[in-house]
Amino acid sequence: MSDEQPAMEAYRYPDGSITYPGHPVGPDGEEPVGTVDLSDYTATVLTWTTSTATPPGVRQPNTLAIVEFDVDGEPVRAIGQVTGEDEVDIGDEVRPVYCEELREPGAGIREPASQEWDGYRFEPL
Amino acid sequence: MDRVAIIGASMTQFGQRDAWIRELLAEAGQAALADADVSPDEIEHLYVSNMASGEFEGQTGVPNALAHDLAAMPAYTARIDQTSSSGGAGVYAAWQSVASGASDMTMLVGGEKMTHRSTAESTDVIASLTHPVEYKHGVTLPSFAGLTARLYLDTYDAPRESLGKVAVKNHKNGVDNPHAQFRKEVDLDTVLDSPVVADPLRLYDFCPITDGSAALVFCPESVAREYTDDYAVISGIGGATDTHVVHERADPTTMGGVVNSSEIAYEMADLEPDDIEVAELHDMFTILEFLQSEDLGFFEKGEGWKAVEEGVTDRDGDLPINTSGGLKSKGHPLGASGVAQVYEIYKQLIGDAGKRQVDADVGLACNVGGFGNCVTTTIMESR
Numbered sequence: 001m002s003d004e005q006p007a008m009e010a011y012r013y014p015d016g017s018i019t020y021p022g023h024p025v026g027p028d029g030e031e032p033v034g035t036v037d038l039s040d041y042t043a044t045v046l047t048w049t050t051s052t053a054t055p056p057g058v059r060q061p062n063t064l065a066i067v068e069f070d071v072d073g074e075p076v077r078a079i080g081q082v083t084g085e086d087e088v089d090i091g092d093e094v095r096p097v098y099c100e101e102l103r104e105p106g107a108g109i110r111e112p113a114s115q116e117w118d119g120y121r122f123e124p125l
Numbered sequence: 126m127d128r129v130a131i132i133g134a135s136m137t138q139f140g141q142r143d144a145w146i147r148e149l150l151a152e153a154g155q156a157a158l159a160d161a162d163v164s165p166d167e168i169e170h171l172y173v174s175n176m177a178s179g180e181f182e183g184q185t186g187v188p189n190a191l192a193h194d195l196a197a198m199p200a201y202t203a204r205i206d207q208t209s210s211s212g213g214a215g216v217y218a219a220w221q222s223v224a225s226g227a228s229d230m231t232m233l234v235g236g237e238k239m240t241h242r243s244t245a246e247s248t249d250v251i252a253s254l255t256h257p258v259e260y261k262h263g264v265t266l267p268s269f270a271g272l273t274a275r276l277y278l279d280t281y282d283a284p285r286e287s288l289g290k291v292a293v294k295n296h297k298n299g300v301d302n303p304h305a306q307f308r309k310e311v312d313l314d315t316v317l318d319s320p321v322v323a324d325p326l327r328l329y330d331f332c333p334i335t336d337g338s339a340a341l342v343f344c345p346e347s348v349a350r351e352y353t354d355d356y357a358v359i360s361g362i363g364g365a366t367d368t369h370v371v372h373e374r375a376d377p378t379t380m381g382g383v384v385n386s387s388e389i390a391y392e393m394a395d396l397e398p399d400d401i402e403v404a405e406l407h408d409m410f411t412i413l414e415f416l417q418s419e420d421l422g423f424f425e426k427g428e429g430w431k432a433v434e435e436g437v438t439d440r441d442g443d444l445p446i447n448t449s450g451g452l453k454s455k456g457h458p459l460g461a462s463g464v465a466q467v468y469e470i471y472k473q474l475i476g477d478a479g480k481r482q483v484d485a486d487v488g489l490a491c492n493v494g495g496f497g498n499c500v501t502t503t504i505m506e507s508r
Contacts, residue, residue, distance in 0.1 A: 051265060102263070
């Protein structure tokens with residue numbers, strides 16, 4: 001990961017579970033004890049879709065996948081865009097690839113300043 | 126214990142309407158009052174189920190507007206927003222107001238005005254319920270449906286055609302619903318050849334964008350008898366949530382909110398899934414009918430698709446599902462849908478469902494918000 005790219009930050013909780021995104025407390029109600037940068041790992045495609053009816057500011061078509069990382073034996077899932085026009089399939093291995101702007105801020109209803117618009121797409125290996 | 130009764134109901138024509146939100150709510154409200162033979166000054170609590178009148182139309186404060194338009198002042202009012210399950214949550218609030226003794230006459234009106242917006246804009250208003258890590262990737266509710274449908278078909282070895290048969294069944298039912306947006310049968314080839322919206326799902330796997338409103342009148346059963354012999358009672362009701370971030374669920378083909386809300390409702394009603402004789406499920410997408418029919422306990426996990434294939438859920442089957450035509454053909458004006466589901470069950474239980482009538486004394490409505498994020502399950506019985 002280069003210095004310009006933020007981490008794909010997941011939170012680790014006292015019971016060992018990890019979530020992406022992080023939450024104020026984990027599944028067992030306890031505060032996080034650390035973070036994990038998921039961009040250091042590869043993941044497996046759990047399922048995917050290509051959405052053709054996309055909302056304002058979103059590329060069309062928009063292929064999305066739910067993927068599962070294995071962080072030292074602990075499963076962690078994430079959702080995100082699949083890079084380019086690549087085809088994916090259930091079970092494929094992917095790696096996170098940084099994207100400065102996943103969706104045009106302000107084109108949709110969400111207040112642009114209320115959230116980040118960069119993040120990680122998934123590239124089939 | 127004095128049970129909570131429903132003594133009147135109405136729904137407007139669903140579809141593309143010229144009326145705006147205030148007019149839609151007033152139309153359904155006045156019709157329900159007339160149906161129940163209740164005057165506006167008898168209403169003690171007035172709830173409005175609505176997701177996004179501010180975002181869609183720039184009109185907020187709709188409960189007070191409705192109270193004025195119905196001349197129901199000084200009734201207590203509140204807007205109930207729980208996204209697509211605002212209607213079910215409104216049923217819960219209305220039930221609670223009567224069951225607690227706070228109100229002896231409660232009206233619930235659910236409504237949404239959507240069709241003046243483009244499909245992309247409406248999709249974005251609904252998708253605004255998602256977490257920032259979902260929203261920034263352009264995740265929408267239809268894309269959740271595509272992701273889940275692919276996983277379901279793969280996990281349970283279900284044929285793609287089975288999803289199409291949900292659309293065929295519900296469109297067939299909708300033909301006999303005079304309030305439905307679409308009163309037209311579709312065949313399986315039409316469904317399977319329609320344009321892809323969220324692969325593997327196609328246009329006919331999705332409900333339309335809709336304007337409309339529906340209303341119900343609630344009171345204690347002891348009061349109901351003063352008004353009518355034709356009433357139904359709410360014998361069980363439960364509400365539950367699941368994760369906001371959809372991919373964090375342990376099993377993406379299970380809707381925890383459906384499981385948990387129905388367990389509460391079954392226990393309250395002292396009934397089992399096998400006791401349900403007619404059900405309205407939230408078929409915003411065809412895949413949702415499979416998930417709910419399993420998570421409500423009607424069928425084993427991964428076997429809901431077989432019930433549709435075998436005709437079990439047809440109007441003349443053992444467990445008719447979505448006799449109204451469902452959201453699929455009736456339409457889905459967000460805040461109205463959960464109210465309109467209970468309207469259909471009420472009509473079935475009092476024997477006033479016309480050509481849609483089935484033989485049932487116990488019915489269930491399951492209203493889902495987000496992608497299973499919030500759920501209300503309501504069990505009703507004939508008097």
